[in-house]
Amino acid sequence: MGNCQDICKTFWCRPKNTNVRISLPAVCFVWQIVMIILFGVFVRYNPEADAHWPEFMQKHNITSNIENDFYYRYPSFQDVHVMIFVGFGFLMTFLKRYSFGGVGFNFLIAAFGVQWALLMQGWFHSLDPTDGTIKIGVESLINADFCVAGCLIAFGACLGKVSPVQLMVMTLFGITLYAVEEYIILNILNARDAGGSMVIHIFGAYYGLTISWILYRPNLHQSHRLQGSHYHTDVFAMIGTLFLWMYWPSFNSAIAYHGDGQHRAAINTYLSLTASVLTTFAVSSLSAKRGKLDMVHIQNATLAGGVAMGTAAEFMITPYGALIVGFCCGIISTFGYVVLTPFMEKYLKIQDTCGIHNLHAMPGLLGGVVGAITAAAASTSIYGQQGLLNTFGFVGELSNRSPGTQGGYQAAGICVALAFGIVGGILVGCILRLPIWADPADDNCFDDEVYWELPEDEESIPPILEYNNHMITKNPETCM
Amino acid sequence: MGNCQDICKTFWCRPKNTNVRISLPAVCFVWQIVMIILFGVFVRYNPEADAHWPEFMQKHNITSNIENDFYYRYPSFQDVHVMIFVGFGFLMTFLKRYSFGGVGFNFLIAAFGVQWALLMQGWFHSLDPTDGTIKIGVESLINADFCVAGCLIAFGACLGKVSPVQLMVMTLFGITLYAVEEYIILNILNARDAGGSMVIHIFGAYYGLTISWILYRPNLHQSHRLQGSHYHTDVFAMIGTLFLWMYWPSFNSAIAYHGDGQHRAAINTYLSLTASVLTTFAVSSLSAKRGKLDMVHIQNATLAGGVAMGTAAEFMITPYGALIVGFCCGIISTFGYVVLTPFMEKYLKIQDTCGIHNLHAMPGLLGGVVGAITAAAASTSIYGQQGLLNTFGFVGELSNRSPGTQGGYQAAGICVALAFGIVGGILVGCILRLPIWADPADDNCFDDEVYWELPEDEESIPPILEYNNHMITKNPETCM
C-alpha cells in the first residue's frame, strides 16, 4: 500500500517535462492517419459538389448553376473561416510572450478539429441511409468551423497553461461532445440556434471553464511576469477582435434560411454589435481612474453583442430589439472583466486567461434566454404563414408545435448545452490532469520559450541588459 | 464687465483636464439610449429581410431566393465593412504611441456612426410614407458604412489631438451634415456618385481640415517626440493600407447598378489603383535623397486612385481612362505629402495628421471633375439606350435630361460637397473649441497614455534605460 502510494506520488509529483518531441508528432500522425481512413470509408461529395451535378440539375428542374448552394453560402463560409483562424487566432496573441502559442496552437487544433467535426456531425446529421456515407458540401464546412469555434472558446480559458498535446485531446473530446449536444438541441428538441449562442458559446465556455477549474494552478503567480500584454501585442489582438466583430454578421447568418433568413440575421447581428461597442467603452471608462480605457475590454466585450444574437438573429426580434440586446451585453461583459474574473480566480479557483466567462458564457446565456422569449412571442401576423414554417421548421411531426412550446424547447436547449459543457469539462479535465501531457510548470506558463524555437535576438535582449547591470555590479574593473 | 472677462478667461485658460470618466460614459450611454428609442419608433426590416418575404416573392413573381438583394450586395458589404474598421482603423495606427487611439477610437465612432447614419439616411431616402417608418436592408448597411467613412476621413486630420468625446460630437454632426449633403447631391441634383468622390471624400476631407484649422495648436511641436512612426507601427499601418486598397473595387461598386454597373465599377477602380501605386513609388523615390522610399507615401498615396474613381467608376470611362486617372492621382497625392502638408501647417495653420488633404481632398476633387466630364461625354452609342437610363437614372422627371446637363449637375455636386464640408467644419470646430471636452494639452498629443491604460512593461522600458544612466551618473557606488 505504502509502496503504491509512493509510486503514485512519484508519478504525480515528478518534475515537469515539457518535451513534446515524441508525443506531439505521434498524436498528429496517428490522428491524421485515422482521419484519412475514416474519410475513405465514410465521406463523399454531396450532389451539389459532385461531378454528376448537371444530371442532378436536370432531374430536379434546376435551371441555373447559380442555384448551387455554393453561391448562397460560400462568401459567408469564407468570413466564418477568417473568424476561426485569424479572428480567434489573433485575439489570443495579446500576451506579451505567448503570441506564437496563441495563433499557432489555434491553427493546429482548428485544422484538426474541422476534420473530426466533418465526421462527427456527418454521422449525426447527414449520414446517407442508402450507402452509409456522409455527403459533404459547403454547409458542412461551415458547420465544421462552428464546431471548432466551441473548442477554441475553451482554449481561451486555458491559454498559456496547457501543452499542445493537451489541446489536441481537449479538441478531440470537445468536438465529440459538441456533435452529440448539437444533435440533441437541434434535432431532438428542434430548438433553433443559427449562430450558436447555446450550442457553441454556452457549451464552449463552460467546457473550457470547467477544465480550467480542474487544472487549477495555485502557484500561477510565479508566471506573473509573463501575464499581461505588450503595446504591440495589444495591437495584434485588435486584428483578431476586428475580424471577429466585422464578420460576426456572416457567422450568425451563414446557415440561416436562404433569402430573408440570412438577410435578417446579418442585420440583427450588425446592430447588436454596434450597441455593445458603445456600452463597452462607457463601462470601461467608468471603471478606471481618470476614465482611462482598458484594451482588454475593447478587445473582448465589444464582441458580446454578436454572441448574444446567436440564437435570435434569424427571428423577427426587430432592429431596436437587437440594439437592446447589444446594449445589455456590452455592460454585462465589461462588468465581468472588471469584477467577476478576479473574483472567480480568487474565490472559485477558476483561472480564465482570456475571460471567456465574460465574452461567451454570460452573453451566451443571455442569448439563449432572448432566443427563447422571442420564439415564444412569435406569431403568424409577425412572420406570415410560410415565414413561421421556414424560421422555426414547423413541418412534419412538428407542424402542430406552437411558438409558446417552441420557447420552452429553446429554454431546454440552454440546459442541455450547460450540462454538456460542465459534465464534459469535468471528464476531460480529469484526463488532462494525468502527468503525461508535457504541460508547463507553474513558473513557465504563458511562455513561448517552452514549445517554440524563438528568434535569437529577442531572447538575448533582456540578457544583454542584465549583463550590463551584472557587469557593472560584479566586474567594476571593466567599468574603469 | 471686467469680472465677466475674468470668468471667461478662467474658463478658457484653465489647465487641461483630460479626465473623461464622466463625459465619455455619459455621451455613450445617452446617445445609445436615444438610438434605441428612435430605432424603436422608426426602423423596421425591408421586404427582403422581413419574414413575409415568401409572400413578397409570390406577389412580385420572384422565382428564386437568390434574387434577394442580399446575394447581390452582401459580399461587397463585408468588404466595405472591413475597409471601415480594419482599413481606416489600422491605417491610423502608424504613430509610434497612438496605435490604441487610432484603431480604438476609429472603432468607437464608426460603431456609433452607423446607427445614426441608418436613421439620418433613412429619414431622407427610405422613409415609407404609408407608416412613417424606415425600412432597412443590406443596401442601408452599406450606405451607413459610407456615411461613416466621411467622418473617419475627418478623424484622420485630427488624429491624436482630440479627445474621444470630441470625436463623438464630431461624428454626430458629421453624419447629420453628410445625410443632408448626400440628399441634395444625389436626390435633388441627381448627380451620380456611386463611390462617393464628392459625397464622401470631398465632404469628409474639408470637414476634417476645417475643424483642424479651427482647432489649430501653435505649440504642437511640444509633442514632437511622439510624432512620426515606429518600424512596427508602420507595418501595422500597411495592414490598413492593403485592406483599403484591395477592397476599394468593392467600395466603388457596392451600390452601383446590378449587373454590368457593379462589374464595370470594380474593374475601373482596380485599374486606377494599380496605376497610382506605380506613380506613388516613382514620385516618392524622386523626392528623397538617394531615392529612398517613404512609408508615409506608400501607405497613403497608393490609395488615391480609388478615391478619384469614386464618381466615374460605373461610367464607361474605359480601362485606359481609369489608368490615366490613377496615374495622375498618385503623382498629385505624393507631391502633396512632400510639399503641401508642410506648407499648409506652416502658412495656413492647418495641422493635418494623416495628410487627408493629399489622400482625400485633392483626389476627391479630381474624381468629381473626371465624373462630370465623363458624364457630359456620355451618349447612346457608348451606353446603349437602356444602359444610359440605368447608369444615369434618366427616368421620370429626368427623362429629358441630356448628358451635357448631367455633367453640369455633377459639377454642382462638387460645390455642394465643398460648401457643406467647410461651413459644417467651421460650426463644429467652434463647438469643439469649448474647453469642456477633455482634449489633451499641446505637449500631450499623440500619446495613448492620456486616454488608455498602457501595459506596464512598455512604460517602464525607457525609465529603466534612463535609470541605468542615472544610476551610473549619480550613484557611482552601486557601480562598485
Added chain:
Amino acid sequence: MGNCQDICKTFWCRPKNTNVRISLPAVCFVWQIVMIILFGVFVRYNPEADAHWPEFMQKHNITSNIENDFYYRYPSFQDVHVMIFVGFGFLMTFLKRYSFGGVGFNFLIAAFGVQWALLMQGWFHSLDPTDGTIKIGVESLINADFCVAGCLIAFGACLGKVSPVQLMVMTLFGITLYAVEEYIILNILNARDAGGSMVIHIFGAYYGLTISWILYRPNLHQSHRLQGSHYHTDVFAMIGTLFLWMYWPSFNSAIAYHGDGQHRAAINTYLSLTASVLTTFAVSSLSAKRGKLDMVHIQNATLAGGVAMGTAAEFMITPYGALIVGFCCGIISTFGYVVLTPFMEKYLKIQDTCGIHNLHAMPGLLGGVVGAITAAAASTSIYGQQGLLNTFGFVGELSNRSPGTQGGYQAAGICVALAFGIVGGILVGCILRLPIWADPADDNCFDDEVYWELPEDEESIPPILEYNNHMITKNPETCM
C-alpha cells in the same frame, strides 16, 4: 584587348551604388505610360461589364442580372486579391529588418504585374478577332492575379538580395514567360490546371530559384546579422500565412467550372490544407531538440497542401484523396526546410530566402503528378457524361481524347512549366547580373535601410546601447 578587359573589370567590379533615384522612377513612369498606351489601343470591357449588357441579356435570353459572371466569381476574386497583396506581402515581412521591403516591393511589383498580365494574357486568350481588342471582365482580373502570383513566388527566392528595379525587370519578363507557358499548357496541350500547380507554382518556383542561383552571393554571410526574424515580425508573417491558408480554397476554385466545379475545388483544397497543418506540426516538432516548433515551418509548410491541390482540385479526387495529398505535402515541405534548404545553399549555391523550393517547387511537382494520375483515372461512371466534358473540356477537336491521353498531356504540362522556369530564369538572371540595377552589396542585404527612409528612433536604438557600452569602456569618469 587588355584595355578592354580593364574596362570590363571596372564595369563589373566597381563598388555597389544602391541609389535608385533615377532608375526606379524612370522605370515606373515609362512602363506605366506604355501600359496606358497599350490599354488605349487594346483593352475594352467584355459584354458582362459593358453598358450594353441589357441588350446582351435580351439577345442571349438571360433573365436575371444575377447570371452576370460578376456574381459567380467576384467573391473568389476578392479572396485571391487578398492572397496576392496581404498573403504574399505579409508572409515576406518575417525578416527582422526587411518588413518594409517585403510588403512594399510585393505591392509595387504586383500592381505593375497585373496590368502587364491583363495585356499578355489578353493577347493569348481573349483577343477579339472582329476588332483586335482584348475584352476584360472579372475572370481576367483573377487570371492577372494568378499570373502575378508566379512572379511573387520567384520574388520569395530573391527576397532581400535584389533592388526594386531588378524586381520590376524580373516581373516584366516573368509575366511574359508565364503568359506563353500558360498558353502552351492550357490551350495547346489542353491540360487542366485550375489552381495552377504547374502553371503558377512549378514555373514561379524554378524561375525564382534559377535567378537566385545565377545571382549567387558567396559572401552573403556578411549580412548574417540581418537574417532571421524578430518575435513581432514572425507574428506579422502569420497574418500572411493565415490569409493565404484560409483563402486558398478560393484560389483553386476561382476559375473552375461554374457550379459543382467551383464547389468541389473549394472542398478538396480545404481538406488538403487541414492535413498539411497536422503533418507540418508533427515533422517540425520531430526535427528539433526537445520537440520545439519552428515558426518558419508553420508559416510556410502548412500551405503546401494548397499548392499540391492546384491541378486536381476540380477533379473527383475524393475527400480522402485530398487528405492524403495534404498529408504527404506537409511532410515533404517541412523536411525540405530542415534538410534541403541548407543543403542547396551549401552545395548547389542556391540561396533561397523564403524556401520557395519547399513550399512551391516540390508541392507543385507533386500536385502536377497527382493531377496527371487523377485525370488518367477519370471515367464516365465517376464524372457522368456531362461532368467529364465540363471538367476536362472534351469538346470540339478534343471530343475523342480519352482520360488516359489527358493524363499524358497533364504530365507534359509539368515539363513545359519546368522548362520555362529554368530557361527563363537563366536568361533573366543573366540580365539581372548587369551591374546597373543598384542591387545591395553582400553586407547590406536584408536591410530596409538601403531603399527606405526608416523611422528615426528605430535606427537609434542599437547605437544607444552600443554607446552605453562604449561610454562605459572608454569614459569611465562618467561612471563615477
